[in-house]
Amino acid sequence: MRLALFITCFNDTLFPETGKSVVRVLRRLGHEVEFPYDQVCCGQMHFNSGYREDAVPLVRSFVDAFEGYDAVVVPSGSCTAMVREYHAVVARQAGGTLPAGVARVAPKVYEFSEFLVDVLGVTDVGAYFPHSVAYHPTCHSLRLLRVGDRPTRLLRAVRGLTLVDLPRADECCGFGGTFAVKNVDTSVAMGGDKVSAALESGAQVLCAGDNSCLTHIGGLISRQHAGIRVLHLADILACTEALPDLQPYGPGLDIASGFAAEQTPAPEVTR
Amino acid sequence: MTTSVRREPTFVGMPPFPEAAHAELANDVQRANLRAATHTIRAKRDAVVAEVPDWELLRRAGEAIKDDVLAGLPGYLERLEVAVRAAGGVVHWARDAAEANTIVVAIARAKGVDEVVKVKSMATEEIELNNALARAGIHAWETDLAQLIVQLGEDLPSHILVPAIHRNRAEIREIFVREMGRFGRPAPERLSDEPGALAAAARRHLREKFLRAKVAVSGGNFAIADTGTVCVVESEGNGRMCLTLPETLITVLGVEKLLPTWSDLEVFLQLLPRSATGERMNPYTSMWTGVTPGDGPQEFHLILLDNGRSDVLADPVGRQALRCIRCSACLNVCPVYERTGGHAYGSVYPGPIGAILTPQLRGIAAHRVDAQTASLPFASSLCGACFDACPVRIDIPEVLVHLRAQLVDGERGPRDRAEEVGMKAVRWAFEKPWRIGFAQHVAGVGGRFARHGVIGRVPLPKRFTGPVSAWFADRDAPAPPAESFRSWYKRTDGGQEE
């Protein structure tokens, strides 16, 4: 199986650790993943903001970059949804050879948890993470991709990990791409409630499959010094007994582990 | 009784959504009321929907029936007209709000009345009928409990089904005590805020109006093209009072409300109450066909209202909004609506459906729209909860994004030059992988100046009110790392040489 990683422009630039985590998890499971350097962005921001014509070259470059692979793994629910659900819409409008290209490539694109559970058929990826974790199902994973319980099945199989329920889990965190800045007050009001739910859950870590949503939630947590860490699913699955609790990350640590870094690292969260 | 008739407030002149939402979000009483109400209705709806094993099939049936109606609308409308006429009713056609209002006023004048009783109706809200009647010196008494609360409180509706959803018991009691006496029977002394007591006060206040009124005005939930039957679904029975007691009944009906045959009601009378109030069946379902001699109103006028619907129908993506049966399920599940309430949308149709229907009714497909209208398609995080809840499967996120493209690519909205430049710059950077690599390198160098990898408050001059200051007003952000993923992959051959 020729396997490619679509890192997404957001992770590439701001969360390289998540990409490294994906590579590590897949390597541990015996799969090498290629990184086609021609990849850039799925075009979601342009498409969702009304700049549909500007999304066309991005869709085209996506098809060019990933043509010929058997599967494409993406550590983002919303970028996967953009490719699978909406690239065809952009392509139809653009015409030419693009619709055919999208029809070939898009069905082979998988969100990370889908790829692990559906394509590789694993739920235990050999991870170790001795912390309590609440999982936030981001809207596009939940309602566009319908990843269902795949992420929580993966988390349940992690040794040492305690999965706790997130109250009102299916409510949107309020990120919504440009919504976060165009409707900043509403976005922050929604995010504030998500932070409250995370605190209510008692978890030490809030986990999701989208770093974009986590940047919003984590940004609020950081500003409020709320003392919860946000982490991408891949970053949890990358941890092992040999390299526990985020230490594999080296100098990038503060980025992935966020926002709690300003406080002195406390081994136990006292609440 | 010729007291001057009180005009009602309207949504005209409301600010764009973000500005309106800013003010609404600060209303803590309303926030608590809405949170409680939406969460309660949501739970009830989920429970009764889960009971129906073929719910998804029902939704698909509802979608298919409505799509068939929309595809053959002219023919169905003519069938309806013939059937209503045959049953003794009068059919009027209204191109827009002004025409519809003129027809209603003319009928009321011909009857020599200075008051009408009203069944709660979105169509008459849309055309601002009450103010048209007020200008003609005719009182329009709202008889739906929640609509009465809004009317007495000189308030605006904030929900399709429960227009006073933003009010709590204490506020309602206060409105009743203060206002009822000015328009009829006053609230009893020492009125409590128990729901039963409030309902009893409304009942006594309305009863004399029901018994006196000669003319009633209603909307309609459904109209059957085959038989000419109009159907109104409600919970209180006040609607039925209006539909049966007065001598003359005027119904204002959006042209999209048609169903082909009587048996199509089977689908919609399951979909609507479960989606709307979380009930298996609504308490009152009234149906009438023209006039029945000696029974109920002896004169029936049906006004078929276009008011922008033909334009909506012309848009292949946007037209699905005409499937809407006004159940409010999309409002009740919407995380934006739950926090801002309905007034922020500046339209009689709030929430997700309002965000897609209002701009279309205001002509976004044909011409430039004002800033308030243009803000509505952006009043959503695209979370998709509305689509999942919608009983007729309106893909609201799809339409929102479609309208955004009309606003930006189609230049129907006010231009945002700064955003355009930003979007073009990002597109430019994304066109060649080396450009994104270069941008990441620059960002990474900048990121070294951040403390502990976190960017906190950004001290921007006041005139920079763009997305950056919006983000950092309440949120931190991670500093860009020194090395992007693509550089790491290249440097270490995908971690092999680490």
Ligand code: SF4
């Ligand atoms: S759009 Fe759908 S969910 Fe919303 S009010 Fe209309 S029918 Fe109900």
